[in-house]
Amino acid sequence: MTEPLAFPPKKDPQKRSTTPTRPPEARSRASLALSAAAAEGRFALQVCDECQTVQYPPRDACVSCIGTDLRWTDVSPKGHLLAETTVRTSTKLFFRERAPWRMGSVKLDVGPVVLCHIHGDCVRGGAVKLLNRLDKSGQGVLIATPLERSDHMEDDPQLRALSAHPKHRRILITDAWNPNTPALAQALLDAGAATVFVGEAESWRPHPNRDILAKMANVEVLPLDVTDTSSVQKLAGEIGGKTDILINNARFLRPGGVLSRGDTGFARDEMEVNYLGLMRLAQAFGPGMCARTADGVNSAAAWVNILSAYALSNTPDYGCFSASNAAAYSLSQSLRGEFRSSGLRVMNVFVGPTDDDWHAPLPPPKVLPQGLARSVVAGLIDGLEDVFCGDIAKDIRDRWQQNAKVLEREMTFGSDSA
Amino acid sequence: MSTLQSLATDIALGKVKIVDLTHTLDPDFPVIILPPEFGQCARFRMEEISAYDHRGPAWKWHNLTLSEHTGTHFDAPSHWISGRDVPNGSVDEISLDAFVGPVVVINCSEGAEKNDDFELTPEVIQKWEAEHGIIPAGAWVLMRTDWSKRSGAEYLNMREDGPHSPGPTPDGIKFLIDQRDIRGFGTETVGTDAGQGSHYVPPYPAHYFLHGAGKYGLQCLANLDQLPPTGAILLAAPLKIKNGTGSPLRVLAMIEN
Numbered sequence: 135m136t137e138p139l140a141f142p143p144k145k146d147p148q149k150r151s152t153t154p155t156r157p158p159e160a161r162s163r164a165s166l167a168l169s170a171a172a173a174e175g176r177f178a179l180q181v182c183d184e185c186q187t188v189q190y191p192p193r194d195a196c197v198s199c200i201g202t203d204l205r206w207t208d209v210s211p212k213g214h215l216l217a218e219t220t221v222r223t224s225t226k227l228f229f230r231e232r233a234p235w236r237m238g239s240v241k242l243d244v245g246p247v248v249l250c251h252i253h254g255d256c257v258r259g260g261a262v263k264l265l266n267r268l269d270k271s272g273q274g275v276l277i278a279t280p281l282e283r284s285d286h287m288e289d290d291p292q293l294r295a296l297s298a299h300p301k302h303r304r305i306l307i308t309d310a311w312n313p314n315t316p317a318l319a320q321a322l323l324d325a326g327a328a329t330v331f332v333g334e335a336e337s338w339r340p341h342p343n344r345d346i347l348a349k350m351a352n353v354e355v356l357p358l359d360v361t362d363t364s365s366v367q368k369l370a371g372e373i374g375g376k377t378d379i380l381i382n383n384a385r386f387l388r389p390g391g392v393l394s395r396g397d398t399g400f401a402r403d404e405m406e407v408n409y410l411g412l413m414r415l416a417q418a419f420g421p422g423m424c425a426r427t428a429d430g431v432n433s434a435a436a437w438v439n440i441l442s443a444y445a446l447s448n449t450p451d452y453g454c455f456s457a458s459n460a461a462a463y464s465l466s467q468s469l470r471g472e473f474r475s476s477g478l479r480v481m482n483v484f485v486g487p488t489d490d491d492w493h494a495p496l497p498p499p500k501v502l503p504q505g506l507a508r509s510v511v512a513g514l515i516d517g518l519e520d521v522f523c524g525d526i527a528k529d530i531r532d533r534w535q536q537n538a539k540v541l542e543r544e545m546t547f548g549s550d551s552a
Numbered sequence: 553m554s555t556l557q558s559l560a561t562d563i564a565l566g567k568v569k570i571v572d573l574t575h576t577l578d579p580d581f582p583v584i585i586l587p588p589e590f591g592q593c594a595r596f597r598m599e600e601i602s603a604y605d606h607r608g609p610a611w612k613w614h615n616l617t618l619s620e621h622t623g624t625h626f627d628a629p630s631h632w633i634s635g636r637d638v639p640n641g642s643v644d645e646i647s648l649d650a651f652v653g654p655v656v657v658i659n660c661s662e663g664a665e666k667n668d669d670f671e672l673t674p675e676v677i678q679k680w681e682a683e684h685g686i687i688p689a690g691a692w693v694l695m696r697t698d699w700s701k702r703s704g705a706e707y708l709n710m711r712e713d714g715p716h717s718p719g720p721t722p723d724g725i726k727f728l729i730d731q732r733d734i735r736g737f738g739t740e741t742v743g744t745d746a747g748q749g750s751h752y753v754p755p756y757p758a759h760y761f762l763h764g765a766g767k768y769g770l771q772c773l774a775n776l777d778q779l780p781p782t783g784a785i786l787l788a789a790p791l792k793i794k795n796g797t798g799s800p801l802r803v804l805a806m807i808e809n
Contacts, residue, residue: 338582338703339710362579363599388589399591491588 136254139289141302141328142431152428155227156477159271164192167206172266172274173519177211179246180204190246211264213242215278218252228270231428235292240264240278250276251292255284267296268517270427270477272470288515297517298436298479301326303378308415310334310355312383313490314440314503316346319353321507325515328432331373333358333384335365360384360411370418375426380419381438381510384411387492391453404458412439412462416469424476436479436514439466440506443484443527446534447541470519481513486526499525566809571784573773573803574624575700581772582708583622584742585715594619620798626790627744627759627769631797635763643796648789650768653735655692655786655805656684657779660718664697668709669748670718674727684781689733692770692786695720699740700774708742719746722757729765737762738770738803770803779805 145151161169164180171178180189184201188209195202218238224230236252240262248264256262262278269275277296280287288299300322307318310332319330330353334344337357347353356373359365360382386407388400395401416437423434444452445459463482470480487493489500501524509523522528533541553561562568575581583593597617602608620643621627629635630642640646658680663670672695677687687693697718699707709716719739720728728734737744737758744758754760762769770788785806790799 336580336582338580338705339585339708340705357580359579361595362597364579397591403592 135284136286136290138286139294139301139431145430151426152231152430154270154425154427154476155231156270156475157226157228157273157275159273159474161273162192162194164194164204165274168192168266168274169268169272170274171206171208172268174521175266175513175516175518176208177264177266178206178208179244181207181209188242188245190242190248209244210242211266212281213240213248213262213264213278215239215252215256215258215260215262216241216247218256218258232291232295238278240276248276250278251296253277253279253287253293254290255280255287265293265296267293268479268519269296272474272477272479272519298379298481298514299325300379300511300514302328303432303435304329304331304373304376305379305381306331306333306373306377306419308333308358308360308380308382308411309384310343310347311341312385313343314383314488314506315343316350317503317507318381318383318510319347319350321504321511323350323352325511327379328352329354331356331377333360333369335359335361335384360414361406363414366414366418370422374419374422376432377419377423378426378432378434379436379438379514380415380423381440382412382415383440384408385440386458387452387455387490389452389455389492391450395454401454401458404455405461408455408458409461409465412465416465420469420473420478424473424478427477434478436481436517437469437473438481438483438510438514439463440483440485440510441466443486443522443530445484446530447538447545449545479517479519481519481521483510483513483521483523484527484531485523486530501527562808563806569807569809571775571778571805571807573775573779573786573805574801575772575774577618577623577800581623582742583619585708585710593621596622618800620793620796620800623800624772624774624803625770625798625800626788627763627771627798628790628796629763629766629768630795631769632756632759632763634760635766638763638766641763641766642794643790643799644792644794646768646790650735651789652785652787653690653692654688654782655694655779655784656687656782657694657696657776657784659696659781661696661698661777664699664718668716668718669746670697671746672718672720672724674723677724677727680781687728687732687734690735691732692736692738692788693728693732693734694738694770694773694776694779695740696776696779697740698777700772700776709747713748714750715742715747717741717747719744719749720758722752722754722761725758725761729761729767734767736768736770738773740773740776741771743771744769769798773803778807780807783808 182196182201183203185199187198216239221235222233238252239247241247256278261281263281264276266274305322305327332355334355347355358369384407386403426434442459444456445463448456485501487496487500489502509521513521522531577596598614601613603612628643629638635641745756749756787804790801
């Protein structure tokens, strides 16, 4: 049984914070598809088009028939543990610092034997389920877990190293005004977060979330306006050293494309909040978080952006807003590159129309605050990079992955004049 | 000694005191809030260009973002639809004479303390005149409410039915324009109109009547409690913005000690 993760003691201020290290990043190009699947939490392996043999490790030609059409396919993650050992030291600093570390071999029901990380609750010969998770280098690795859920299984050190679990962590939600903020804060606290900081812009005017947030235990509302560099810098100065997860839900949204608006006023606000706001937050909070990714139980773990799924392909009814989200999405990719060496994960949560004033004229389905909160927490627990919340976001993803140009054509149909 | 020489001497000797009626331009200072589907007043923002660093080793400077109507500011006639056809109605066209002139201060602080929606009516004005004399033509009239001493949410005083702050009634502002031919009207609140000013007929009467008559507005003023009821001179020159409908500015008053 996994030992429950104890709440970390206060840091000894005389001790130097542990420097982040990471597991090996190098992979073949074929292997990167495993990381891509892990980014979405999928267990996928190559399957030969010719002879249906499931492959592992990833390769360029079929192990059975030398066919080269190896399609990445979601397969059953079940199998049984053949052999296991405990590594007590390593030449790799990352593992050396974390030893002992369980490794073993698993015979998958779909065929291959894989060498993988082993959860502490797995027993030799027992049935296991493999998870495909991103490690601190952002690469997909496999870990065997018990088939049935065991007590506190998420607290297993090896599994926790592959997640950004909110438990005992201090989390900043950047926008108190957003209708989804109370639900997000509650879901994070329910998942074990120690403190939820909430940034509040323009405290000189009232908003409905203020009273709700004020009544929540372990929620601290602090001044933060992502359009104001000095405000962002000030808050980072105060809590940047204890922000373990940052969830940027600040959003400015008005309907309309280019021609339905007569000016660039709202577009400027959209860029100020949705794009430059993200940049200001990253410049102020990013370096401190990157330095603290190995800082014990409540180390910095993830940077979360809530983005519109229309960042992938513009919807002209919300054309200017979509454009600002496309800019933010692109910036998040830059941040992934810039954060990569530290192990700080960037998780993008894509949503379709949300249940708020500005989407009121649209028919359902819409993303509700509780649904978004569930997706964010599940994504953190599973250590994901890309989360698609709700049917519309998933549909956009599927069509975008299938053929981005076809999707663009579908999104931009005209209407015939009478 | 010339007039200006004696003025300079009096300032140096402290016989004439300069009072600053301006709030600091600060990102957190409230601006007027309109329904969210309307265009909004830009908040004051300041971005560093360089600060004696790799972006400019020996100098520090900032880029600013703000509206014509952010912070302590001046309203020109062209700000309102009633003043759209007033000749020389934008800040760059207004005659310089308009920017320096006499000012009277009507103290409504007692009423505003008791009632957030305190109204400046012809009766209040005439009661003031009975004590301090008739308001001279061409004078700035400032409504003192001590509202500038409020901060945070208390300043806009926004509730579910909108903001609550003092201001003139339609009759009150018309009296000042038609009967007294004032130069302009100024307040300590976020606008020249009351917080609930949209519910008068016409809506926003101070804006509507002042600018329709080619008069000016000043708002977000401070330190009005340091001015005498009469006898001070106001210096209020907006930035020379082409076709500008208003401008943030430094408002100064000269008072005799």
